Amino acid sequence: MKFSVTHTAIDVDAAKKAVSDDACGALAVFEGWIRNHNEGQAVERLEYEVYRPVAEKEGSKIIDEAIERFGVSHAICIHREGLLELGDIAVIVCVSSPHRGEAFDACRYIIDQTKVRLPIWKKEHYVSGVSEWVNCEHCAAAGHSHGDH
Amino acid sequence: MKNTARYFALFREQAGCASEPVEWVGGTAADLFRLLAQRHESLTSEAAALVAINDEMAAWETALQEGDEVLFFPPVAGG
Numbered sequence: 001m002k003f004s005v006t007h008t009a010i011d012v013d014a015a016k017k018a019v020s021d022d023a024c025g026a027l028a029v030f031e032g033w034i035r036n037h038n039e040g041q042a043v044e045r046l047e048y049e050v051y052r053p054v055a056e057k058e059g060s061k062i063i064d065e066a067i068e069r070f071g072v073s074h075a076i077c078i079h080r081e082g083l084l085e086l087g088d089i090a091v092i093v094c095v096s097s098p099h100r101g102e103a104f105d106a107c108r109y110i111i112d113q114t115k116v117r118l119p120i121w122k123k124e125h126y127v128s129g130v131s132e133w134v135n136c137e138h139c140a141a142a143g144h145s146h147g148d149h
Numbered sequence: 150m151k152n153t154a155r156y157f158a159l160f161r162e163q164a165g166c167a168s169e170p171v172e173w174v175g176g177t178a179a180d181l182f183r184l185l186a187q188r189h190e191s192l193t194s195e196a197a198a199l200v201a202i203n204d205e206m207a208a209w210e211t212a213l214q215e216g217d218e219v220l221f222f223p224p225v226a227g228g
Contacts, residue, residue, distance in 0.1 A: 032228050048227075049158050053204045054220070055227075079227060091228050111228055117206075119199070119220075120227030121158035133159040135197070135224035 003059030003077045005050050010078050010089045019074035024096040028103035030111050032091040034084050038134065042127040048090065050081040051119040062113045070106040072097035077110055079120060150175035152217050154185055159223040160198075163191040178202065178219055179209040185221075197224035 016027060034046050063075050075095040084090060093110045097103040114120075125131040155168040164185070173184055178200045186192045200207055201220040213219065 050227075051157055051220070051222070054201050054206065057204070058206055115228040116225065117199075118225060118227050119157060119201070119222045120225055121223065122226045123158075133162075133223070134226045135159065135195070 002063040019094045019096040026100040026103040028107040030093040047123040049121045055118045066106040070102040072106040164189045
């Protein structure tokens with residue numbers, strides 16, 4: 001499946017292998033990690049909620065769009081759900097193509113669209129004991145865009 | 150008209166339930182959300198919220214049909 005959601009740790013080597021192709025000279029990979037801070041708060045762990053029926057359908061559309069728009073050979077995206085710890089990989093995008101330019105562009109497109117179109121939410125659990133849903137309206141209010149994540 | 154409303158993440162906490170049947174006069178997905186926001190005081194309208202109907206992403210202006218399941222997604226934050 002081009003876009004998938006998993007409860008278990010993402011296997012980076014398997015993800016890269018899924019797009020391998022002797023005709024491709026470029027592999028662009030984006031890994032999204034759980035970082036230890038957000039907007040001034042120390043983050044302890046993070047919880048992803050995913051509504052799979054729509055996320056998988058819409059996610060596959062994003063991959064198809066990237067392949068068509070940039071002419072890359074193969075692309076996949078895997079997103080975690082459930083409870084994640086600092087340093088865990090939350091999402092991985094792998095794109096292969098004959099040359100690097102289109103691979104970088106398609107990889108960027110897929111992660112950017114994933115952040116704004118898919119029914120995926122994250123709840124941050126702070127060191128202070130408080131937990132909060134992170135939302136992008138909040139980001140807009142704070143004056144930065146999705147591209148800053 | 151009878152529809153089912155489903156809430157996710159922040160909206161589920163605000164509404165106090167994951168889903169509920171709704172009997173109403175009918176209208177668009179946006180109309181239904183406005184009605185539900187009146188019933189659940191803490192359910193707040195968000196400009197960046199998304200809506201899906203029967204597991205397909207949809208526009209807020211879509212006219213609902215009898216039996217449609219309407220999914221209310223608060224602002225998303227994947228990645």
